[in-house]
Amino acid sequence: MQLIDSGNAYYAFDSAEELDALRKDAESRKETFQYDCRSRNGLNNSLTISSEQTKQRLESGAHYTIRLKVPENTTIEFDDLIRGHVSVRSENIDDKVLFKSDGMPTYHLANIVDDHLMEITHVIRGEEWLPSAPLHVLLYRFLAWQAPLFAHLPLLLKPDGNGKLSKRDGDRMGFPVFPLEWNDPKTGEKSSGYRESGYFAEAFINMLALLGWNPGDEREVMTVEEMSQAFSLERVSKSGAKFDPVKARWFNHQYMMHKPVEELAAEFENELKKHGLELFDHQTMLTITQMLRERADFIKDLPASGAFFFKAPTEYNEVDLKKHSTADSGTWLASLSAIFATTEWTQENIDTAISSFISSNSVPAGKLYNILRIAVVGNSSGPHLADILFLLGAAETSKRMDSLIANL
RNA sequence: GGCCCGUUCGUCUAGUCGGCCUAGGACGCCAGGUUUUCAUCCUGGAAAUCAGGGGUUCGAAUCCCCUACGGGCUACCA
Numbered sequence: 001m002q003l004i005d006s007g008n009a010y011y012a013f014d015s016a017e018e019l020d021a022l023r024k025d026a027e028s029r030k031e032t033f034q035y036d037c038r039s040r041n042g043l044n045n046s047l048t049i050s051s052e053q054t055k056q057r058l059e060s061g062a063h064y065t066i067r068l069k070v071p072e073n074t075t076i077e078f079d080d081l082i083r084g085h086v087s088v089r090s091e092n093i094d095d096k097v098l099f100k101s102d103g104m105p106t107y108h109l110a111n112i113v114d115d116h117l118m119e120i121t122h123v124i125r126g127e128e129w130l131p132s133a134p135l136h137v138l139l140y141r142f143l144a145w146q147a148p149l150f151a152h153l154p155l156l157l158k159p160d161g162n163g164k165l166s167k168r169d170g171d172r173m174g175f176p177v178f179p180l181e182w183n184d185p186k187t188g189e190k191s192s193g194y195r196e197s198g199y200f201a202e203a204f205i206n207m208l209a210l211l212g213w214n215p216g217d218e219r220e221v222m223t224v225e226e227m228s229q230a231f232s233l234e235r236v237s238k239s240g241a242k243f244d245p246v247k248a249r250w251f252n253h254q255y256m257m258h259k260p261v262e263e264l265a266a267e268f269e270n271e272l273k274k275h276g277l278e279l280f281d282h283q284t285m286l287t288i289t290q291m292l293r294e295r296a297d298f299i300k301d302l303p304a305s306g307a308f309f310f311k312a313p314t315e316y317n318e319v320d321l322k323k324h325s326t327a328d329s330g331t332w333l334a335s336l337s338a339i340f341a342t343t344e345w346t347q348e349n350i351d352t353a354i355s356s357f358i359s360s361n362s363v364p365a366g367k368l369y370n371i372l373r374i375a376v377v378g379n380s381s382g383p384h385l386a387d388i389l390f391l392l393g394a395a396e397t398s399k400r401m402d403s404l405i406a407n408l
Numbered sequence: 409g410g411c412c413c414g415u416u417c418g419u420c421u422a423g424u425c426g427g428c429c430u431a432g433g434a435c436g437c438c439a440g441g442u443u444u445u446c447a448u449c450c451u452g453g454a455a456a457u458c459a460g461g462g463g464u465u466c467g468a469a470u471c472c473c474c475u476a477c478g479g480g481c482u483a484c485c486a
């Protein structure tokens with residue numbers, strides 16, 4: 001109302017169908033129809049009819065919208081905290097609908113009123129809002145309200161090709177887009193979330209913060225505390241950033257290494273219980289977690305990569321076995337098993353036993369270590385071998401060696 | 409199409425007043441090492457003629473202009 005009285009807004013009686021037709025028509029001539037300061041004088045609104053007629057129409061209950069009257073021939077300017085000075089000619093801004101025909105305000109009006117009432121000082125939003133910022137500036141001006149400071153953040157782009165990141169990309173390439181999993185109530189579509197994919201909240205925030213911003217020094221892994229200390233809008237970059245799923249995993253790994261082992265072990269234990277596996281004592285669980293975390297990106301990977309601690313391998317990795325087994329593998333394992341039987345079971349002694357076996361029998365070290373690893377783990381990767389054997393115990397170790405010998 | 413914004417290694421970026429930039433770091437990649445594996449760790453390496461072209465200047469990734477390319481917006485959505 002205030003805007004209409006001050007002449008900065010007007011009633012528009014054009015129907016959606018009429019405008020639609022105009023748009024189609026313009027399109028067929030390869031032009032664009034825009035409801036703005038140049039076209040409004042030829043359209044059906046309170047600017048083109050007398051105030052008497054306007055009054056009549058309003059009283060007769062005709063459908064109408066209220067549009068902003070963008071001034072002619074001026075340049076709207078404002079300073080964006082990230083982009084600097086931005087200016088747009090008023091002819092390029094259309095007379096946006098402020099109130100819809102159902103009497104509800106549109107986002108543009110509601111946004112301004114709401115922010116003003118809440119005494120918002122900084123409007124920080126995505127770059128896709130930049131084109132409508134001049135409109136908002138105008139609204140603040142017409143309402144004689146103090147405009148907030150604007151900052152338009154760069155967009156997150158798809159990892160491959162161009163364009164802004166959408167939830168489809170995540171599904172397509174197998175990484176989450178939303179922080180939390182959510183179900184679209186309208187379509188029933190389910191989108192995966194970072195939390196559900198095993199990302200730590202801190203790692204997620206850290207990764208996201210570094211996309212389009214940096215502290216100005218070479219730090220990358222930072223706590224929320226450190227980031228908020230270092231943060232300033234001035235250091236936000238202007239160009240869009242492609243999201244990198246690989247680096248996202250790296251960030252999570254960093255937090256795997258920094259988090260207290262107890263925390264990881266607790267979650268790890270929960271996962272194991274779900275699989276119905278029997279756990280070791282608390283201290284040993286901590287040791288195992290410590291060994292496993294070094295080569296894992298997520299807690300959820302721990303049960304699979306450390307399964308051998310809790311259960312003898314039921315099958316051996318074909319490729320690894322082929323690569324590391326020789327005609328002598330069985331004989332070596334048998335001899336070594338005999339040596340282990342008389343070895344006092346400490347990491348150091350195990351290491352010594354293996355290396356002296358290698359040197360005294362001129363056995364190729366790589367072949368021996370790997371076949372032994374395959375026997376206890378099932379494949380040729382994992383933590384330091386002596387540490388594994390020590391935790392497993394002499395009896396279990398020998399049992400697993402026998403099993404592999406039988407399978408060679 | 410129109411308008412607005414952007415453009416430094418494959419990717420994220422440093423580069424704040426032009427000289428210290430033969431452009432730095434990180435992820436990834438490659439090689440070597442940790443006298444066993446590896447997804448860890450260490451060391452090293454390849455990788456951007458700073459989108460292209462003009463200008464300003466003693467000197468430009470840094471300032472200006474043009475072009476190209478990319479993105480965003482273009483609803484009685486937000």
